[in-house]
Amino acid sequence: MPTSSPSPEPLPSRRIAETLRAAIENGELSPGDRLPSERSLAEQYGAARNTAREAIRILAEQGLVIAEHGRGVFVRERKRLLRFGSDRYSLKNRETGLTPFRLEAARQGRTARIEVLGITREEPPEDVAERLGVPTGIAGVVHRENHYFADDEPVQIVSTYLKWEEAQGTPLMEPRSGPHGIYGRLEELGHVMTRGRDEITARMPSPHESALLRLPPGVPVLEVLHTSFDQNAEPFEVSRYVHRADRAGLLYELPVEQAES
Amino acid sequence: MPTSSPSPEPLPSRRIAETLRAAIENGELSPGDRLPSERSLAEQYGAARNTAREAIRILAEQGLVIAEHGRGVFVRERKRLLRFGSDRYSLKNRETGLTPFRLEAARQGRTARIEVLGITREEPPEDVAERLGVPTGIAGVVHRENHYFADDEPVQIVSTYLKWEEAQGTPLMEPRSGPHGIYGRLEELGHVMTRGRDEITARMPSPHESALLRLPPGVPVLEVLHTSFDQNAEPFEVSRYVHRADRAGLLYELPVEQAES
DNA sequence: TTCCGTAACTGGCTTGAGCCAGTTGAGCAT
DNA sequence: ATGCTCAACTGGCTCAAGCCAGTTACGGAA
Numbered sequence: 001m002p003t004s005s006p007s008p009e010p011l012p013s014r015r016i017a018e019t020l021r022a023a024i025e026n027g028e029l030s031p032g033d034r035l036p037s038e039r040s041l042a043e044q045y046g047a048a049r050n051t052a053r054e055a056i057r058i059l060a061e062q063g064l065v066i067a068e069h070g071r072g073v074f075v076r077e078r079k080r081l082l083r084f085g086s087d088r089y090s091l092k093n094r095e096t097g098l099t100p101f102r103l104e105a106a107r108q109g110r111t112a113r114i115e116v117l118g119i120t121r122e123e124p125p126e127d128v129a130e131r132l133g134v135p136t137g138i139a140g141v142v143h144r145e146n147h148y149f150a151d152d153e154p155v156q157i158v159s160t161y162l163k164w165e166e167a168q169g170t171p172l173m174e175p176r177s178g179p180h181g182i183y184g185r186l187e188e189l190g191h192v193m194t195r196g197r198d199e200i201t202a203r204m205p206s207p208h209e210s211a212l213l214r215l216p217p218g219v220p221v222l223e224v225l226h227t228s229f230d231q232n233a234e235p236f237e238v239s240r241y242v243h244r245a246d247r248a249g250l251l252y253e254l255p256v257e258q259a260e261s
Numbered sequence: 262m263p264t265s266s267p268s269p270e271p272l273p274s275r276r277i278a279e280t281l282r283a284a285i286e287n288g289e290l291s292p293g294d295r296l297p298s299e300r301s302l303a304e305q306y307g308a309a310r311n312t313a314r315e316a317i318r319i320l321a322e323q324g325l326v327i328a329e330h331g332r333g334v335f336v337r338e339r340k341r342l343l344r345f346g347s348d349r350y351s352l353k354n355r356e357t358g359l360t361p362f363r364l365e366a367a368r369q370g371r372t373a374r375i376e377v378l379g380i381t382r383e384e385p386p387e388d389v390a391e392r393l394g395v396p397t398g399i400a401g402v403v404h405r406e407n408h409y410f411a412d413d414e415p416v417q418i419v420s421t422y423l424k425w426e427e428a429q430g431t432p433l434m435e436p437r438s439g440p441h442g443i444y445g446r447l448e449e450l451g452h453v454m455t456r457g458r459d460e461i462t463a464r465m466p467s468p469h470e471s472a473l474l475r476l477p478p479g480v481p482v483l484e485v486l487h488t489s490f491d492q493n494a495e496p497f498e499v500s501r502y503v504h505r506a507d508r509a510g511l512l513y514e515l516p517v518e519q520a521e522s
Numbered sequence: 523t524t525c526c527g528t529a530a531c532t533g534g535c536t537t538g539a540g541c542c543a544g545t546t547g548a549g550c551a552t
Numbered sequence: 553a554t555g556c557t558c559a560a561c562t563g564g565c566t567c568a569a570g571c572c573a574g575t576t577a578c579g580g581a582a
Binding site: 061062063083085193194195196197198199200201202203204205206207217218220221222245246249250251252253254255256 | 322323324344346454455456457458459460461462463464465466467468478479481482483506507510511512513514515516517
């Protein structure tokens with residue numbers, strides 16, 4: 001081990017983490033492989049078990065490794081399976097009869113399952129209210145919460161918000177909203193989507209999201225706040241997509257506007 | 262509330278973390294406020310210092326809190342300042358004479374600084390090679406690495422890759438590439454951007470990125486892999502944007518293609 | 523043969539102790 | 553007033569020990 005030390009890095013936990021990281025990156029340890037146990041790492045490096053444990057925590061935080069209680073610590077698979085993005089709302093996809101999620105899952109050879117968690121009348125969260133153009137403080141929206149699974153693994157939580165006054169008494173309040181999903185119904189209500197806006201952020205999950213998505217530590221979430229605008233440039237639907245970032249990516253195809261001269 | 266729980270939450274560290282989290286979320290503790298010290302938390306909850314420490318680690322991992330050596334633990338500001346996205350490449354922005362980054366920084370009232378780290382001939386990374394349509398294994402690309410700062414805080418690392426055969430001997434090899442930046446030069450070489458593709462992922466930073474962006478623990482990065490296509494649908498430029506996710510978001514405006522019937 | 527208990531692993535979490543390093547402010551010397 | 557030292561805080565990291573809980577494989581009982 002020619003561990004050159006021109007830099008000040010004498011910390012045992014980092015040294016162990018760095019050694020393991022190197023082993024992972026040069027392929028000595030492949031995805032799925034088990035790392036030495038905490039106890040044996042500690043012995044091997046002449047450190048306390050807590051120190052070996054700390055090293056593993058560092059790697060877990062970087063998303064390189066996943067600890068499984070009672071089984072061991074494993075090098076994480078680096079697959080990124082699903083891609084969502086600008087064609088999510090493309091009307092062209094209507095022709096397939098599949099929702100965008102099922103379409104993408106099918107592309108990847110995975111089985112899709114969608115669970116409707118609830119359809120309730122609620123007060124909108126502030127960011128949603130702002131975008132949908134409804135007031136906060138009153139129960140002015142319908143909130144449809146869906147969970148999406150690929151091969152029974154939860155990958156996406158979607159909360160869709162519609163104006164209560166419009167959704168009231170329509171199939172928009174039903175779990176199965178009919179042909180072409182809610183966009184079909186919204187079109188019948190006179191809203192043709194002509195423009196969408198996606199606001200994308202990433203962050204660490206809340207404990208709630210962590211549980212719902214069964215997230216291992218060290219996996220961030222991608223949050224997309226989508227707003228649909230109709231032919232009158234009125235917002236008529238806002239959705240919040242929360243993806244686990246190690247399983248989903250986003251893909252946007254952008255036509256570039258040419259300069260008008 | 263479908264979360265049925267037999268309330269199995271006797272863990273001291275989580276209990277402390279949960280209490281603090283609640284205090285933060287209901288405003289008892291505001292952004293910038295100092296939390297009690299590890300030692301006093303431990304005493305207050307009748308736990309060991311390590312346990313209080315673990316509680317703080319949990320909050321830090323969720324990005325709620327930031328520990329400063331020698332000073333204390335503080336509730337983190339949750340400003341999200343900069344937004345980048347679909348108009349990043351819009352030719353319309355050319356008219357301002359500002360690069361997209363300077364434009365966005367100016368919008369937010371912040372001072373922009375761009376540092377050119379290096380312009381070197383290199384072998385492309387695999388994902389870049391694939392998208393740019395060049396072989397791996399030979400030094401077939403020019404890599405321009407820039408770091409972007411807002412108010413002297415690093416917010417973005419950008420690596421731009423161009424084909425060596427095209428860039429060779431042109432201003433594309435210079436730090437200051439002339440009017441309208443590299444896109445101006447590429448246009449002179451016959452590449453008009455007509456389409457772009459952005460592939461977006463989020464992940465925890467590598468130690469290298471962590472250092473460059475001066476990232477506190479618990480902050481993920483947003484990575485955008487951008488490909489520019491010219492009038493012949495040929496890719497001519499690939500860029501990798503790495504943002505700190507707590508300071509930057511992405512904004513995409515999407516014209517929705519209407520169904521052709 | 524199948525089934526089931528158990529032993530020997532695994533990580534999860536806590537304790538309590540100690541030392542190091544960065545920060546701050548009070549108070550002394552100039 | 554200015555500038556310095558230093559004590560008393562802060563978090564950072566490690567150690568050593570112990571108990572708990574999930575997993576797995578082996579071996580004996582049915």
